[in-house]
Amino acid sequence: MNAALDVIRERLRRFGTDVEKTSPLYSYLAVNAAADEDVARLLAVAPAPEPELLLAAVQRVLQAEPFHELTNYYPTLGGSYGPDAGLWGMWRAFALERADRVRALVATRTVPRGNEVGRAALFYPAVALAARQAGGGPVGLLEVGSCAALLLGMDLYSYRYQSEQAGQVAAGPGRAALGLHCALRLEPGQKGPTIPKRLQVSARVGLDHDPVDLADEDEYAWLEACVWPDQPDRLRQLGAAATVRNKKPPILVKGDPVADLAGAAGRIPDDLPVVLLTSNALRPFSAERVTAFRAAVAELAAARPTFWVSLEEYSAGLLPDYPALDTPQAVLSCTRWTGGAEQTTPLARTSWHGERMHWLA
Template identity: 55%
Template structure:
């Protein structure tokens, strides 16, 4: 069991730093849940490392999916709702989840948030292009493995300096857009038309099978309910993946990393990708496992600074959000050889779901 004080603190922080300005519905619900011990208490059914606000909201989203004619669905654009958050939203939500408290606790206690945010491909594509291919890509915490297909998507980067930059296959089924800004002193990164991935492997404690209806519905529920465009992109990416599925391996991010890496041929440069995963994995242990792989490896990290790059690039307070600042991710590229970090680069700050990339000098 997770303490009530901890989950209330996480709900409040999520509302203030992650949902604020991004998801009016989830900001509204999380802020009120933080002040309601009955609703917040549902989240204590999860182990501490998984007991985050997004899990409570995903569980509620899943139950609203199952009852699409409930009045609460009027506030869920993912289900066709058109109402904005108002004075009725919280009472409806509160009654809904507490009347289904046993089902909520069952979902919260048995599931984890598996955010298949395919727009994050736009954030790591320019970094991946720095590694000469063809490469072998291993995504840790892959869920359904949608980022493993990032070479099959089309990209449009909107810049002030050069207008729109395009990359990826010309007839890609999925097109992704991202604002690309420059921090003071930075230059536009080179964005090649293609990256070449010769092997793709995903490692996850519970790889998501897109062919399973219940699993697919849960992955949809993990998408924030007032962002239907994200849901559409997930559906298109899932279709792309079904046509050519990657190899997905069930295992622990630390204990089974070497076994998963061994599935990437030795003659390919190995790139290990993590994206918003290390909040759930001991970062120091993961970095130690990377060092111990016994072969050169690139670590392409898209994490919060404290969870990711801080383990190999300490002292960069400029990569931490300041008091009251919204949360942001950091794209880093680290090369390990003979157990040592030979090259460490902090490349960009990012909006968490792929909306914006701020390239660093």
Template identity: 50%
Template sequence: MTSLELVRQRLARFAQREADGSPLYQHLGAHAADDPEVAGLLTAAPEQFAHATLLLAAAHRLVQAEPFHELSNYYPSLGGTYGADEQTWPLFRSFVLDRAERMRALISSRPTQTNEVGRAALLYPAIAMVKGPVGLLEVGCSAGLLLGLDQYGYRYQTEQAGPLAAGPAKAALGLHCALELAPGADLPKIPKSVKVAAKVGLDRAPADLTDEDTYAWLEACVWADQPERLRLFGVAATVQRKSPPEFVPGDAVADLGKAAARLPTELPLVVLTSSVLSYVPGGDFVRALAALDRPAWWVSHDSYAEGLAHVLPGRDDLSGGGTLGLVRFEDGEVVSAKALAKTGLHGQRLVWLP
């Protein structure tokens, strides 16, 4: 069980700092933080998984199962058109508390498994900096949709050079990302393609897209008032089913070496984390990377405190939001570590650093 005080702090932080772009979830998170009964539902989760997104995903899943409930009017993912108003919280509160047992069952058994495929647009320039073809290992992969990043199309909007296109010309999935420059920075090179010769996903419970209930849960983890993200998830899932990666069930730290061993040793190893280290101790993960028996690149997309701070300390300017980094490990040591960009949470924006 997780303490009520901790989950209320996390709900408040989510509403204040993390729910940008989601008026519905910002509204629900703020009210839940002030409501011990609703916040208390989240205490059913282990501490490492007891985040606001899990409470909201569980509620979303139950609204999916009752699409004619009045609350669905506030869920664009289910065709709702109402904005958050004075009725939203009372409806939500009564809905989840009337189904408290089912909410706790989901919260205690299902981790948040976000498949934010839009983040592929953030990761593409970093992976392109490693001379390929590469062996790509995604840690905390869920359904492995980011492992398909070499199959997606990209359009980066820049002030300096206009739109920059990358990826296969006839890609089924196209992603858009604003690419800005911090003072003193130069535009990164955006090659037309990245070469990925082998792919492996490591997750405690890899998500099977062919399982109907699992697929519904993954949809529920997408924020309910961002239907475009839901559409992109559906397209990426279709792409993934045509050429699924290999999955290794296991722990991000204890089983990292086992998963890396599934990739050919002649390929440069690129280990990818994206919004994962809030669930995994960052220091332990960095030590596991250093302990690999081969050189490795780490493409890190997490908050600075959870990720790059363990190899690139003293960069308080990187606090807040997401940070994209590229780190090289060899013979148990960090050979190089660089913060590449500040990022938007769901892939909508890159601010490239000098």
């Protein structure tokens, strides 16, 4: 147990350091949790002890107590306080006094990886590129690790891309329920991505081990709890995307990303090219599992036109010939098959939540 606890505490410490600029609240809590054996031990019951899982579990318990003083530190729950000297003692007491409820969530829940709605702004120009390469007509989207499948509504959202060279570029429906903004960095003289006004999406399929039913209040509350509390814009995006999805629901398939990939793709009409999406879905995979998944995608591509647009860590192994991309940022890439040969092109380095993109292609 001591060795396992040491690993958990190191993960908490590293997470706290990594998110210092993007989430001061979670950085503060994770660093303090790493130094507190009793709090860190709450994660020991998790099959995969991720720092975000503990933080989300505490936020989920806090959701049920909206008048607790701790909510003052959670903007997603109406608070406005920043981390101060009184926060850690209060948060620690809250978590430990409700340890049974926190452990129950930690032991049975996972942090959804493909549920970050802001990433749609990253995928939009990449999917548009794949659609052009496929002939310029409508496509079918297939998201692996889809969770609530909110990215599958990307053609229904509006976008504003802001770059120093090109100014602002707008895309998507003018009166969309959800609008996303993305800062676009270009190199001097670089033209940047072609961003069409519209994407033609004629089929939407999500494949996941455990698809999320947005009509289930408890499931939806867990998605809310997984939003970092000092980033309330992400919570608003989640709510707007859920509304859009309910109006135009995708097909959700419960299954394995390797064994059931072909079956899920079969839910897309044969006359549509398949644009496969993965969004931080490969991180939990072993190297052998990644190899098996890539083989399954290649097999699908041998049977019908298929393009794979991925937003993954460099360590996922999709771009071994580009060591300069080995950074904490996400890497957006597009893989296509020509004559059976696989070609993966890096398109951009991006933030993980969709706010920024450095276009490379």
